[in-house]
Amino acid sequence: MTDAEPTALARRTGPVVAAVALLLTAGLLAWVAIGESDVQLPLAEAPYIVPAEIVLLDAEEGCVVLVDGAGEEQRTCDERLTGAFNAYWSGQEVWVDAPVGPLLVDPGGAVERAEDGGQEFVEPPRDVERQAELEVDGDVVRIGGRVVLDLEAPPGHGVNWAVASPDGDWVVADDREGRVLVAPVDGSAPPAVWGTVGQDSYVDLYGAVRWEP
Amino acid sequence: METTVERALERWVEADVLDHGSAERIRQFEQARDEPAEPDEGRDRGWLAEGMAYVGAALALGAAGLVLGDVWDDLAAAGRLGVAAVATGLLVLAATVLRDHARGPAHRLCTLLSALAVLGWAATVTLGLQASVDPSADLVALVVGLATLGPAALLHRVRASWPTTLVLGGAVVTTVLGALAVATPQLDAPLVGITLAGLGLAWAALGWSGHLRPRTPVEVTGLLAGGVGCQVLAFEAPVLGASVALVVALAAVAVGVSESRTAPAALGGLGLTIFAPQLVVELLGEQVGGPLALLVAGLGLVGVAVLLLRRTEVLS
Numbered sequence: 001m002t003d004a005e006p007t008a009l010a011r012r013t014g015p016v017v018a019a020v021a022l023l024l025t026a027g028l029l030a031w032v033a034i035g036e037s038d039v040q041l042p043l044a045e046a047p048y049i050v051p052a053e054i055v056l057l058d059a060e061e062g063c064v065v066l067v068d069g070a071g072e073e074q075r076t077c078d079e080r081l082t083g084a085f086n087a088y089w090s091g092q093e094v095w096v097d098a099p100v101g102p103l104l105v106d107p108g109g110a111v112e113r114a115e116d117g118g119q120e121f122v123e124p125p126r127d128v129e130r131q132a133e134l135e136v137d138g139d140v141v142r143i144g145g146r147v148v149l150d151l152e153a154p155p156g157h158g159v160n161w162a163v164a165s166p167d168g169d170w171v172v173a174d175d176r177e178g179r180v181l182v183a184p185v186d187g188s189a190p191p192a193v194w195g196t197v198g199q200d201s202y203v204d205l206y207g208a209v210r211w212e213p
Numbered sequence: 214m215e216t217t218v219e220r221a222l223e224r225w226v227e228a229d230v231l232d233h234g235s236a237e238r239i240r241q242f243e244q245a246r247d248e249p250a251e252p253d254e255g256r257d258r259g260w261l262a263e264g265m266a267y268v269g270a271a272l273a274l275g276a277a278g279l280v281l282g283d284v285w286d287d288l289a290a291a292g293r294l295g296v297a298a299v300a301t302g303l304l305v306l307a308a309t310v311l312r313d314h315a316r317g318p319a320h321r322l323c324t325l326l327s328a329l330a331v332l333g334w335a336a337t338v339t340l341g342l343q344a345s346v347d348p349s350a351d352l353v354a355l356v357v358g359l360a361t362l363g364p365a366a367l368l369h370r371v372r373a374s375w376p377t378t379l380v381l382g383g384a385v386v387t388t389v390l391g392a393l394a395v396a397t398p399q400l401d402a403p404l405v406g407i408t409l410a411g412l413g414l415a416w417a418a419l420g421w422s423g424h425l426r427p428r429t430p431v432e433v434t435g436l437l438a439g440g441v442g443c444q445v446l447a448f449e450a451p452v453l454g455a456s457v458a459l460v461v462a463l464a465a466v467a468v469g470v471s472e473s474r475t476a477p478a479a480l481g482g483l484g485l486t487i488f489a490p491q492l493v494v495e496l497l498g499e500q501v502g503g504p505l506a507l508l509v510a511g512l513g514l515v516g517v518a519v520l521l522l523r524r525t526e527v528l529s
Binding site for chain 1: 419
């Protein structure tokens with residue numbers, strides 16, 4: 001079976017289409033690889049204080065980082081925390097899943113082995129109904145169909161996971177760039193960067209954030 | 214003689230645009246063309262040998278897969294490398310035996326064996342790298358892609374066909390994705406999707422223009438790669454992925470209909486069926502968009518079918 005010969009139009013247009021496709025591809029690749037989210041405001045410079053604290057990990061340096069609602073950091077470092085994967089914040093102590101086993105960290109104080117090995121913290125009650133209304137769609141978070149957080153980011157830089165505060169006034173999300181973002185749900189002020197998560201670490205937005213009662 | 218020719222001759226004679234004598238001469242010419250050639254035992258043997266070779270190769274590959282599957286994990290790195298190298302050598306040897314045939318079953322079999330030998334070479338290089346320096350998977354992809362690109366391009370140049378198109382396309386994609394993986398910290402879905410979509414579209418366009426031959430295999434593999442790329446992109450950026458795919462699908466339908474070629478039209482129709490509903494649902498939401506998406510896909514397919522049929526009627 002032989003193919004039909006290309007038409008004159010195909011002979012002229014084909015290479016142009018191929019060149020345009022390759023140029024557009026290069027442009028899109030650059031946009032996705034180099035581009036970043038429009039949300040860059042540090043929480044310390046945001047015009048609000050979040051009624052909560054979050055615990056994050058700097059696993060490379062071996063530190064637990066407690067960040068308050070104004071963006072102030074308190075670091076507690078110990079070599080046993082190097083390579084730690086996950087952390088929970090009870091309000092008094094941080095439970096850390098570390099390579100040497102579970103550790104309990106008193107922020108600014110001692111780091112001890114968790115004797116019972118397990119995680120004894122009770123996560124704050126989840127607002128199942130509100131969480132069910134929350135939808136993550138690429139770089140946008142919606143609650144009940146209304147956009148409450150828009151990262152305005154290229155594909156691949158969007159939101160991993162998001163939760164609403166128990167009172168429903170705040171939304172917290174982590175994105176593909178390893179950042180934790182926070183924003184008032186009513187859109188009265190811009191979203192801000194609360195902190196960053198190390199490349200090999202993880203943040204459980206229910207267990208790591210402790211909201212004020 | 215083909216009945217379409219006979220019907221056309223009758224129609225033309227009835228319409229008085231062709232005289233009976235000329236019609237008869239055309240009939241005789243077409244009959245002579247349609248008459249089977251002298252029985253060719255050599256040709257039959259060729260078909261038989263080709264069929265036997267394919268069945269035998271499938272059986273042998275299946276058996277080798279079963280045997281190697283059991284012992285592969287226990288084999289040392291050098292042993293795996295040896296198996297791949299011997300298999301590649303055997304494929305090259307078999308292709309060399311058949312290399313003098315310019316056409317027919319032996320030619321096709323030689324092309325297939327040569328294409329498989331290039332894949333065997335890629336596997337040998339992969340195992341060789343893993344056995345010697347244990348590099349990252351990204352670097353392996355880049356080196357294997359580069360090492361395969363030359364033989365694949367050479368083979369495609371002398372024996373352009375479906376198997377060589379697939380091997381060359383695979384080598385290009387592996388090389389580009391490998392380079393991208395090495396250059397970027399994380400090769401995630403959007404980067405893979407954009408790369409596949411762009412390469413696929415460029416590949417298909419070069420096939421359409423005749424700069425890469427054979428046209429249909431190049432177009433089909435390009436459009437399929439482009440479609441897969443758009444779908445991967447659509448997981449992260451639904452509107453962008455589906456929109457690009459729809460534009461390409463419409464272009465493929467236009468090419469297929471205007472040039473009366475089935476492959477681009479069929480793949481374009483398939484693209485419309487897959488991506489039009491996705492875009493409609495994404496833009497209008499599932500509740501309204503669901504039924505509308507089916508309507509759009511259905512009407513799109515009917516439209517392609519009507520255009521194809523009209524074009525066929527015009528040509529006949």
